[in-house]
Amino acid sequence: MAERHHQKDQTDELADQGRRTFLKGSAAMIGAAALGACSTNQQGTPHEGFTPPAPAPATHNKHEVKPGQLDDYYGFWSGGQSGEIRILGVPSMRELKRIPVFNRDSATGWGGTDFSKDLLGNRMSGDTHHVHLSYENGTYDGRYVYVNDKAGARLARVRIATMEVDKIVDIPNSQGTHGIFPQRHKTGYVMCNSEFRTPQVNDGRDLDTPANYAAMHTAIDGETMEVKWQVMVEGNMDLAATDYKGLYSFATCYNSEGADTLEGMMAADRDRLYVFNIPEIEKAVQAGNTIKVGDSDVPVVDARGENSAYVLRVPVPKSPHGVNIDPTGNYAVASGKLSPTVTVVDINKLADAFAGKIQPRDCVVAEPEVGLGPLHTCFDDRGNAYTSIFIDSVITKWNIQKAIAQYSDASVNPIVQKLDVHYQVGHTNASMSETKEADGKWLIALCKFSKDRFLNVGMLHPENDQLVDISGERMHLVHDGPTYSEPHDCVVVRKDLIHPLKVQDRKDARFAIYEAWAKEDGVDLLTTNKMIRKGKNFVRVYMTSVAPAFFLKKFTVKKGDRVQVILTNLDNVEDLSHGFCMSNHDVNFIVNPQDTQSYTFTADKAGVYWYYCPWFCHALHLEMRGRMLVEG
Numbered sequence: 001m002a003e004r005h006h007q008k009d010q011t012d013e014l015a016d017q018g019r020r021t022f023l024k025g026s027a028a029m030i031g032a033a034a035l036g037a038c039s040t041n042q043q044g045t046p047h048e049g050f051t052p053p054a055p056a057p058a059t060h061n062k063h064e065v066k067p068g069q070l071d072d073y074y075g076f077w078s079g080g081q082s083g084e085i086r087i088l089g090v091p092s093m094r095e096l097k098r099i100p101v102f103n104r105d106s107a108t109g110w111g112g113t114d115f116s117k118d119l120l121g122n123r124m125s126g127d128t129h130h131v132h133l134s135y136e137n138g139t140y141d142g143r144y145v146y147v148n149d150k151a152g153a154r155l156a157r158v159r160i161a162t163m164e165v166d167k168i169v170d171i172p173n174s175q176g177t178h179g180i181f182p183q184r185h186k187t188g189y190v191m192c193n194s195e196f197r198t199p200q201v202n203d204g205r206d207l208d209t210p211a212n213y214a215a216m217h218t219a220i221d222g223e224t225m226e227v228k229w230q231v232m233v234e235g236n237m238d239l240a241a242t243d244y245k246g247l248y249s250f251a252t253c254y255n256s257e258g259a260d261t262l263e264g265m266m267a268a269d270r271d272r273l274y275v276f277n278i279p280e281i282e283k284a285v286q287a288g289n290t291i292k293v294g295d296s297d298v299p300v301v302d303a304r305g306e307n308s309a310y311v312l313r314v315p316v317p318k319s320p321h322g323v324n325i326d327p328t329g330n331y332a333v334a335s336g337k338l339s340p341t342v343t344v345v346d347i348n349k350l351a352d353a354f355a356g357k358i359q360p361r362d363c364v365v366a367e368p369e370v371g372l373g374p375l376h377t378c379f380d381d382r383g384n385a386y387t388s389i390f391i392d393s394v395i396t397k398w399n400i401q402k403a404i405a406q407y408s409d410a411s412v413n414p415i416v417q418k419l420d421v422h423y424q425v426g427h428t429n430a431s432m433s434e435t436k437e438a439d440g441k442w443l444i445a446l447c448k449f450s451k452d453r454f455l456n457v458g459m460l461h462p463e464n465d466q467l468v469d470i471s472g473e474r475m476h477l478v479h480d481g482p483t484y485s486e487p488h489d490c491v492v493v494r495k496d497l498i499h500p501l502k503v504q505d506r507k508d509a510r511f512a513i514y515e516a517w518a519k520e521d522g523v524d525l526l527t528t529n530k531m532i533r534k535g536k537n538f539v540r541v542y543m544t545s546v547a548p549a550f551f552l553k554k555f556t557v558k559k560g561d562r563v564q565v566i567l568t569n570l571d572n573v574e575d576l577s578h579g580f581c582m583s584n585h586d587v588n589f590i591v592n593p594q595d596t597q598s599y600t601f602t603a604d605k606a607g608v609y610w611y612y613c614p615w616f617c618h619a620l621h622l623e624m625r626g627r628m629l630v631e632g
Helices: 002-038 114-120 278-287 347-354 400-406 511-521
Strands: 073-078 084-090 095-100 131-136 139-149 154-159 164-170 177-182 189-194 213-221 227-233 236-242 248-254 270-277 300-302 311-317 320-325 331-336 342-346 364-366 374-379 384-389 394-399 415-420 425-430 442-447 463-469 476-483 490-494 530-535 538-546 554-558 561-569 578-582 587-591 596-603 607-612 625-631
Touching (some): 073 131, 154 177, 189 248, 227 278, 248 320, 311 331, 311 342, 311 347, 331 384, 342 400, 364 400, 384 400, 384 425, 394 425, 425 490, 442 490, 511 538, 511 561, 511 596
Parallel strands (some): 320 374, 374 425
Antiparallel strands (some): 084 095, 131 139, 139 154, 177 189, 213 227
């Protein structure tokens, strides 16, 4: 016990030193500003005897990206309640693009174009929490980005070649789809956790009988985006992870009590880390040892109960949130929000636990104290872990092997450093941290509150994404970045792994629908500019464009007609996008070089309505327009 108190004193001292250093640095800057204001002559030259403040410690990485230079990493951020994905350059932290996913986007027309509206099913909002890329042999293969919709129980896939969504799938029997993670040995399953326990079947029965509620761990084929199977468990599932061999997937489980009130969820001493045995689950599915739930045909393995062969329940501290796998693939790190510790699980011991040779808790090999409110952990290439500490508002750097040694020898201190961040950090991630190629260069702290860090912009403050240099022994904070609410997670990927197109390749699956329409109407998408009446109240308008002109100057329809505009951009120059905006009809969409897009709307008012290109494309951009004549 004395040794444990000694370690705690050392940890507190590290944290206090971090805060003292921060406050001292802030005071020095304030003092320097005041001194500078009163210690210079009118030309701004310091008076004799003026001593400038000490420079900030030099970082090992260069975080400045000068004009004309490119970043070393792509950062993929979730957009939270906006329903989008954001792409940032790292280390510049410049926002490069927003990819609309579950949201309506006026700039691109996403949510209004025929293809996107069909994918979204007329739902115009979502809640993206976690973004992850597809894998091959433990590292990113540069093909896909997956992201969840917690609000709508959906999974979307972005094709990296175009940086646009190509698939969205609804997840049955689920609510609050939160943690997701792809398999890492290949583009296999994407594992998805339903956080909320609901009645199974959810058709009005068991409305107020929480004991009969359950949650689903869902496997979705990352290539076809088909839901392959589900595993039913009794507890709320939070974050997800996968191993490097395709054997296991993981889910933190809080509310193992199965309660429906906060007090009930706090009753037990511990919660669980679920470990799903994928080969055994697949055998059960193939053998038909499954059940049918509701209207869904997806096979469900019922794994409720302590002794399930399909799910191992490793006891961990209360209310665990994040679970992360280190780059060696040997350890899973789970963070209990209501404990100052993180739990290190030896993945190589799981087979013995499933076989009953050891107890699930015997897989735990370390439980270091890292701070109040640990949430998520990322890694470098030197055996160190970095955990975000929500209540303390710090990033704690600790050594995995020293933490394992401390488990049997309390005199060992695994804590390397605590760095103040501002304020109440949620997710954290490091460059390539979720691959076997973690490189220990940069860390992102996604802080939930910014308070006084930026100019006041009203009641809704920006979030604060902070960039930390982790290339040396000590962490250094090098950048604050305000961001719109509310990115939950990010991944940072080497730029040599990402190869987007610059001009559309016309290989997207959505081109099949345009080609089918063109074949039906006997026209060519690349050459046709005319209107075709398809029925009493439906017309198709085929149109091409080359800056600065549409090659259909006008078309005439009747009031009440459904009008489908199919526009192809014939320009073959990168960054020469066109668009189509129909005045006073809520129609606005983008068409990139060599792309085709379509939009259907109702011409519900008689008169003359100009359509124009909303994307600046030429010196005569304003002249790029035409007329829709609507007969009454």
